[in-house]
Amino acid sequence: MGVVVVFAGLSHLFVTVFLHYSATFMVTPAITDVTMSAxxxxxxxxxxxxxxxxFQQAIIGLGTLVMMPIIGNLSDEYGRKTLLALPMILTIIPLAILAYRRTKQFFYAYYVLRILTSMLCEGSIQCLSLAYVADxxxxxxxxxxxxILSGIVSIAFICGTLTARFLSTALTFQVSAAVAVVAALYMKVFLRDSIGGIDAASLRKISKKTNNVVVHLDDDSSRKIQLFSRIPSVKEILYLLRISPTFSQAAVVAFFNNLAEGGLQSCLLYFLKSRFHFSKDQFADLLLISGxxxxxxxxxxxxxxxxxLGEExxxxxxxxxxxxHMFLYAIAWSSWxxxxxxxxSILFVFAPPSLRSIASKQVGPTEQGKAQGCxxxxxxxxxxxxxxxxxxxxxxxxxxxxPFHFPGFSIMSIGISLLIAFIQSTMIRVAPPISSHKISSNSNHMEA
Structure with missing residues (x-):
């Protein structure tokens, strides 16, 4: 019953997320072959x-390193829906290029535009969706x-991958671009905006009428909104890490987990193609099982x-x-x-939502975008x-x-990074939420 209630309250968000990720995941099995062919x-x-x-992944990471805290912080002020619109629209552009043609020239055009758009789009849908759920x-x-949100993404992964499994490469990109357009339109029409559980329009009116840092919502002086600067400084982010040991431990785990995940995205499919001669259909089958x-x-x-059991x-x-999972890939001796x-994946999918939940509980209701963006x-x-x-x-x-014969050496290195994340995760002890403590923009005090 609880799951049904949660789903009912967030149904439009879930549909938006499902459509967007279906479009982006649809091209995953095909992009390696397109790249190699070009x-x-x-x-x-x-x-x-x-x-x-x-190189593409590193440059995108550099852009999102700067943009994610800004996007999360802006969404705390202007609303999640407002900030969702831009990345969802920009996602369509590189997909449309390969939907039109996949020659070497068009691939390079896709490559450049994918870098530019993903510097803003990559991770922002996840960040804003998580903040919306927390609201x-x-x-x-x-x-x-x-x-459940991660499960919706997994279902989108399945549907996108299954679609790619039975479509030609050209049709895969065409359908993907069309679904991305539908996702942006659905979000615009149906999704209700939110900021920390407060109506977005009301909070914008409040922020225009006051120049104070703190605004009281009711007679309880412990319940306050912190109006941050629009562009958070490194000092503010470091302050957030310092005031919550649990958040800082979660950040360390997130770093090593994503160090592994980023390596996996850039290495695994090329490893499988070289080692076992996998093509689009084998990639799709493998991804479907995982999904x-x-x-x-x-x-x-x-x-x-x-x-x-708890998130920890x-x-x-x-x-x-x-x-x-990674160590098995690294020493794989046969294609099966x-x-x-x-x-x-039936077990390792527990990690990301648990990590995000731990981080979410360490900040107040009007700071979810800032925390998830950080x-x-x-x-x-x-x-x-x-x-x-x-x-x-x-x-x-x-x-x-x-230097020696071990094709899966880089995959083994990814496994070691995950092992470090696992060891760090055993040290996390979830402290009481610090929702009554707000992060000051000057990072010199906390409001109680």
Missing amino acids: LCPSMDECSIAIYLSG NIPEGRRASAFG FAGAISQLLLMPILAPL KLLMIGLFASCT VPYVASMF LSGICSFANIISPLALTPLTALFLSKNA
Whole structure:
């Protein structure tokens, strides 16, 4: 019953997220083949494709490192829907380019525009969606709600990947662009705006009428809105990390987890193509197994386990499963091993929503965008480092010039990063929420 109530209150957000991620995930199985075909026709190993993918990911990470805290902070002032509109529209542009043609020239046009648009779009949909959920769901049920949101993303992943499995490459990009347009239109028409559980228009009126830093909402002096500067400083972000040891520990876990995730995105498909000659259809099959297992877990298991075990234990379970999953990929001796390893997604999908829930509970209701943006910025920083470190490593160990024969060496390195995240997660002890403490824009005091 609780799950049904949560879903009913957030149904338009879930539909928006589902449509957007269906469009973006639809091209994942095809983009490796498109890249290889444009840059290295008729080859299963292509260093330039690996390097370009890694460079793209690093530059996108650099952009999102700057933009995520700003977007999260602006959404606390202007509303989640207002900030969602721009990234959802920009996502359409690179998809439309490859929907039209996939020659070398059009691929490079897609490549450049994907970097530029993703510097704003990458991660912003997730950040703003999480803040929207936190606006509308009480703390006690937030982990389950975050799990359901992740489950919706997993279902979108399944539907997008399944669609790509049965469409031609050209039609895949055309359908993807069309679905992205529908997602933006649906969000614009149906999604209700929110800021910390407060009507967005009302808060904008308040912010125009006052020059004070703190505004009282009612007679209880402990309940206040903190109006931050629109562009948060590094000092403010460091202050947020300092006042909450739990948040800072979650940030460390997020960094190493995303260090692994970023490396996985830039390396895994090229590793599988080189090692086992996987193509679009095999990629789609592998991703479908992972997606089905993850969706079942997030929609059915996590709402049951979160109240029983708590976010801390679910985070540890998810990260331990992620380690095992990566080590299996690294030592895969046959083409069926990756399919077995992908089943671990039934457990490792616990980690991201648990981590976000832990972070969410450490700040007040009007600071959710700032907190999620800060965490997303840290994740983006990891996404800068990861491809720069792991892309050359992948290219080296997949080439004939490897210092020793271990094609999965870069994947093993990803597993080690996850192991560090797991060890750090065992040290997290969730402190009482600091919702009565607001982050001051001058970072010199807390309002009580």
